[in-house]
Amino acid sequence: MTQEQTHEIALMRYSVIAPLISGLQDSFSSNEAFFRDASARGVMAPDGTTKHFAPTTIKKWYNHYNKGGFDALVPSSRADLGKPRKLDDELQEQIKYLKTNYPRMSAAAIYRQLRDNGSIRPDDLSESTVNRYLNSLALEMKTTTNQDMRRYERPHINEVWCGDSSVGPYLKTVDGKKHKVYIIALIDDASRFIVGIDIFFNDNFVNLMSVMKSAVAKYGRPQMFNFDNGSSYKNKQMELLAARLGSIIHYDQPYTPTQKAKIERWFRTMKDQWMAALDIRDFHSLDELRGNLMAYVNHYNQSVHSSLKGKSPQDRFFSEPERIRRLSEEEIDHNFLLEIERRVSADSVITIDQVEYEVDCRFAKQRIRLRYSPGMEEIFIVESDGTLTPIRLLNKHENAFVKREKIHLCRGDE
Template structure:
């Protein structure tokens, strides 16, 4: 249950007449060479990495160790928080030690030789079409006998030890994969996330609070620092906010 994660630069995909670079992010189980998670994106960043991780954890439970390099997409606060929530040890490869990621780098070479080299990229009109082709190749790879697995396929080898897989509930997964940041609340009980205003409980006025949110900002929560309870917040309604009665500050010590 050691998963190695890495990304590879793909070719350009022409969409609406504009060339865009593709990045492929993959997770490989070290013992079986089974690809537990993979997807193609227009950006190589931690948000996309976490989406691949979320899909893999949902399907196969959480690993014991995640093995990454020191790139910004892998070594950051969000990934560290995620690993702590799901109880996974993060291991970062020492610089200039290519053997630490040898298996997944070798797999990416196989991907380029057997999938990318045979594609006609002009045939793909969207990223979703490319993703479908990638998923079909990975499914075929996972079920094909691997030379280093004593006559087994990566899939067969992976599920030989299915008893050690520890699954999380869907609720645990959804909460664990939230992004996190801190924000200072204004006197009007408002915070900003990506230049968008949200209203919080009046008791948080002028405090620094912890926020957790989905990458698409559809769900945003305030974290109770004592209980870790999540309370959802909504977009600011400026009309309602303007009608809230606020505590007046009484000046003392002055003269009329």
């Protein structure tokens, strides 16, 4: 199984337990009730099909995440890899659950699901073993119904942050050229407090990440990020980021009224107030314009809001300090690293965006997983135990003077 496949499985597992991890599930009487409901609803697997897992399996994922974070959900190689094993209790329970709730599933279909979700490897267990176990079961067939997840208006801060971008004014820089600028913002749904905002020449994922990172560093992590389906927001890197933070990503369907209406309304207010009063001729750099925008945002956050019963967004946000779950600087830096895979050349070199980097010779001719800061200031190899090892730019001149170890041949009498 490739690293990409194992991460797809880990993201699938996280998507099942995310409401519980983020704290957004409050409609169930207990965790056990949540596990049963999640089991009945199923989840979209990496192959695009809907899979159903036993409640105890989902509970195991939940416990693993609480102990080791997102990386604990990544399927790992077995210590007894290459050796046959019997149906253990967990596999028996998975098979029994699938056959009980989906009586039309064949042994072949159940075997494929166990293989696809990482429970078994083809060499571990044969399809005939699964078939023999199914023949031994004498269970009464049950039926289940899928339940839709309902969305609720959340009353507390840091439950939902809504994010979006908007075109700002055209800025004429010192070189005489006009540039379109983009404003990316995050608003807290309950307080209308702008938790993150910045202005850029490009509307892309890297700039969105910088706004998110700054907001999380100042105000803690939200339980849910709410975005539209734009390419800047909907990608695998965003899913990995949310999983590492312990948050949920929710994407709005087109042409439907959603919580995103608050950020859209704020952008309209910003344009009516800030942009309408702006004399763009007074600004010649992005930093100058940024400073003016930040002053406006501070004024907005401290002004009484009509929907907050006489409070300002800032007063409302800080009225619930217990809801601010700040992360350490180390956690934030680690969680906001991007991730890619690369194949190492025979001379221990990898290429990222046409730039060459050198890695340890033990990785030569292997496919490795890398994590890196959005600005490429730091790049790390993810070791097999999850630790991060930094790498550096290729320096051919320096390498020309590196002393190589020589292999000494000896005679038989030495």
